[in-house]
């Protein structure tokens with residue numbers, strides 16, 4: 049069982065950069081662990097720390113003004129390498145949802161498989177979120193999974209899409225493997241028909 | 246009346262175990278590849294659930310990302326890398342999976358060894374916890390990268406839950422100019438449609454310029470499908486494909502192979518099949534390509550200027566563009582020709598097959614590298630290395646001052662010992678130029694093996710056509 053996702057109300061961290069690839073989210077040299085936990089320490093490692101390991105003051109995660117469980121990022125978030133470690137690192141750091149105007153396919157799947165909600169909104173709405181959060185970092189954003197709505201403090205809102213199956217999984221903390229395991233007999237029968245054709 | 250289907254639809258439909266309204270399709274996976282980085286947590290998952298691997302004979306493992314490319318017979322020096330490879334060894338032994346471990350004659354980069362061993366066959370569904378699984382699409386397969394949770398699903402059930410992606414057809418027609426190879430075709434396409442231009446799609450490559458390519462060149466094209474966001478890319482199998490497969494170690498043989506070839510001949514899109522999107526390019530428009538930025542879409546013809554922010558189409562990309570050029574230490578509006586490079590990396594699952602090495606040897610034969618560049622040639626597999634030595638390519642490289650190393654992912658990603666130092670420029674035949682991809686602070690120019698070879702000789706970014714009179 050995974051953590052259930054129902055409704056998230058949180059401040060947000062703005063990262064208005066496009067094409068953030070998973071090598072930035074978690075560089076390859078930190079992928080050597082053989083467990084799922086602990087990747088948060090190295091989230092955005094090379095943007096966050098200099099070579100000596102000192103925090104770079106200009107990077108948003110080092111800016112005490114911003115915190116929260118929502119990351120707001122530019123379009124095409126999570127492109128590049130399929131490393132699920134990217135989703136683990138974001139989750140481990142404390143994020144529970146990513147807002148962007150576009151997600152790379154593999155990252156989206158990986159996030160959904162790890163109770164991390166990718167929320168895709170329009171470019172305009174995304175820019176609006178950046179403005180609101182940057183003007184007032186204490187602004188709280190509501191992500192309501194059941195009603196598929198993102199609501200901003202000024203009352204404006206936007207709906208978002210999510211696959212109905214994935215929605216049920218997230219809201220109940222199910223994972224795909226339970227469903228697949230229940231089909232093992234059907235799978236074996238299918239395999240037989242495949243090799244006979 | 247039967248409906249016209251695309252090649253993609255034919256393979257997908259033949260692998261759907263179950264379809265249910267509102268649910269993703271349950272897709273049967275014919276072949277699964279694993280490596281040390283993205284599999285340990287999946288095996289832990291099986292252990293936690295106390296279940297075996299459902300079909301161990303359909304999974305093949307190798308160690309590639311974390312292995313050194315020098316002194317491969319010695320234990321891996323770096324403790325964490327060693328631990329990860331040992332973990333793979335223990336997991337494969339415990340769950341009954343064939344492993345081509347360091348030192349094994351079949352070891353190599355996962356996407357190089359699958360095809361070369363005849364494990365990759367037309368019409369298959371293939372997955373691996375690695376985005377460049379798209380490489381196998383060159384054989385007319387549905388092949389795509391997955392995350393570790395999905396690796397666990399495949400190990401547990403030989404199936405994966407997937408939504409059917411949209412389909413895109415990319416045609417390249419006509420004849421390639423001299424000095425232009427598969428890598429240039431794909432870098433050109435990505436530069437035209439951007440690093441996210443095919444997100445949500447599965448691409449079929451077609452057209453005369455694609456049909457005329459060798460299998461290895463087709464793999465280079467399909468390999469980089471992910472760099473424009475596509476889940477994967479595939480090419481209809483033909484005689485080139487069948488001839489490549491014949492005689493491979495694990496490929497079907499004799500009558501069985503002939504029977505299969507007859508079946509595989511049906512693996513093409515029907516006339517009139519419809520795609521969600523169709524793009525067409527002319528081969529004659531393509532020149533040797535090079536990237537200047539920090540995503541593979543930021544590419545230009547080697548003789549072109551880097552654009553200026555004003556020349557960019559999308560306003561929203563400007564900030565990323567400026568950041569990217571700062572990282573690369575380059576000025577907008579300038580040309581890359583003559584720019585000094587510090588390293589040349591010839592390797593990776595994009596360009597480390599025997600034809601790539603031959604291409605490099607053809608350019609450098611009888612020449613020497615520039616004194617202040619370091620040149621690494623990293624074969625994609627043990628078998629490629631062996632063949633290169635048998636053909637005498639190793640001597641050509643040695644005389645040129647290149648270092649021929651042992652197989653692995655090497656400097657394609659800054660994970661193992663082979664890293665490009667901060668601030669240094671590397672012309673690389675790999676597939677990603679992301680910030681820090683080849684090591685923290687490393688600056689990458691992506692190009693073809695021909696262009697990399699030319700740069701090795703001059704020490705500068707060079708139009709390889711000058712070498713090909």
Ligand code: SF4
Pocket residue numbers: 309310354355356375377593594595653654657658675676
């Ligand atoms: S060579 Fe590079 S791209 Fe290919 S599998 Fe290895 S790390 Fe990934």
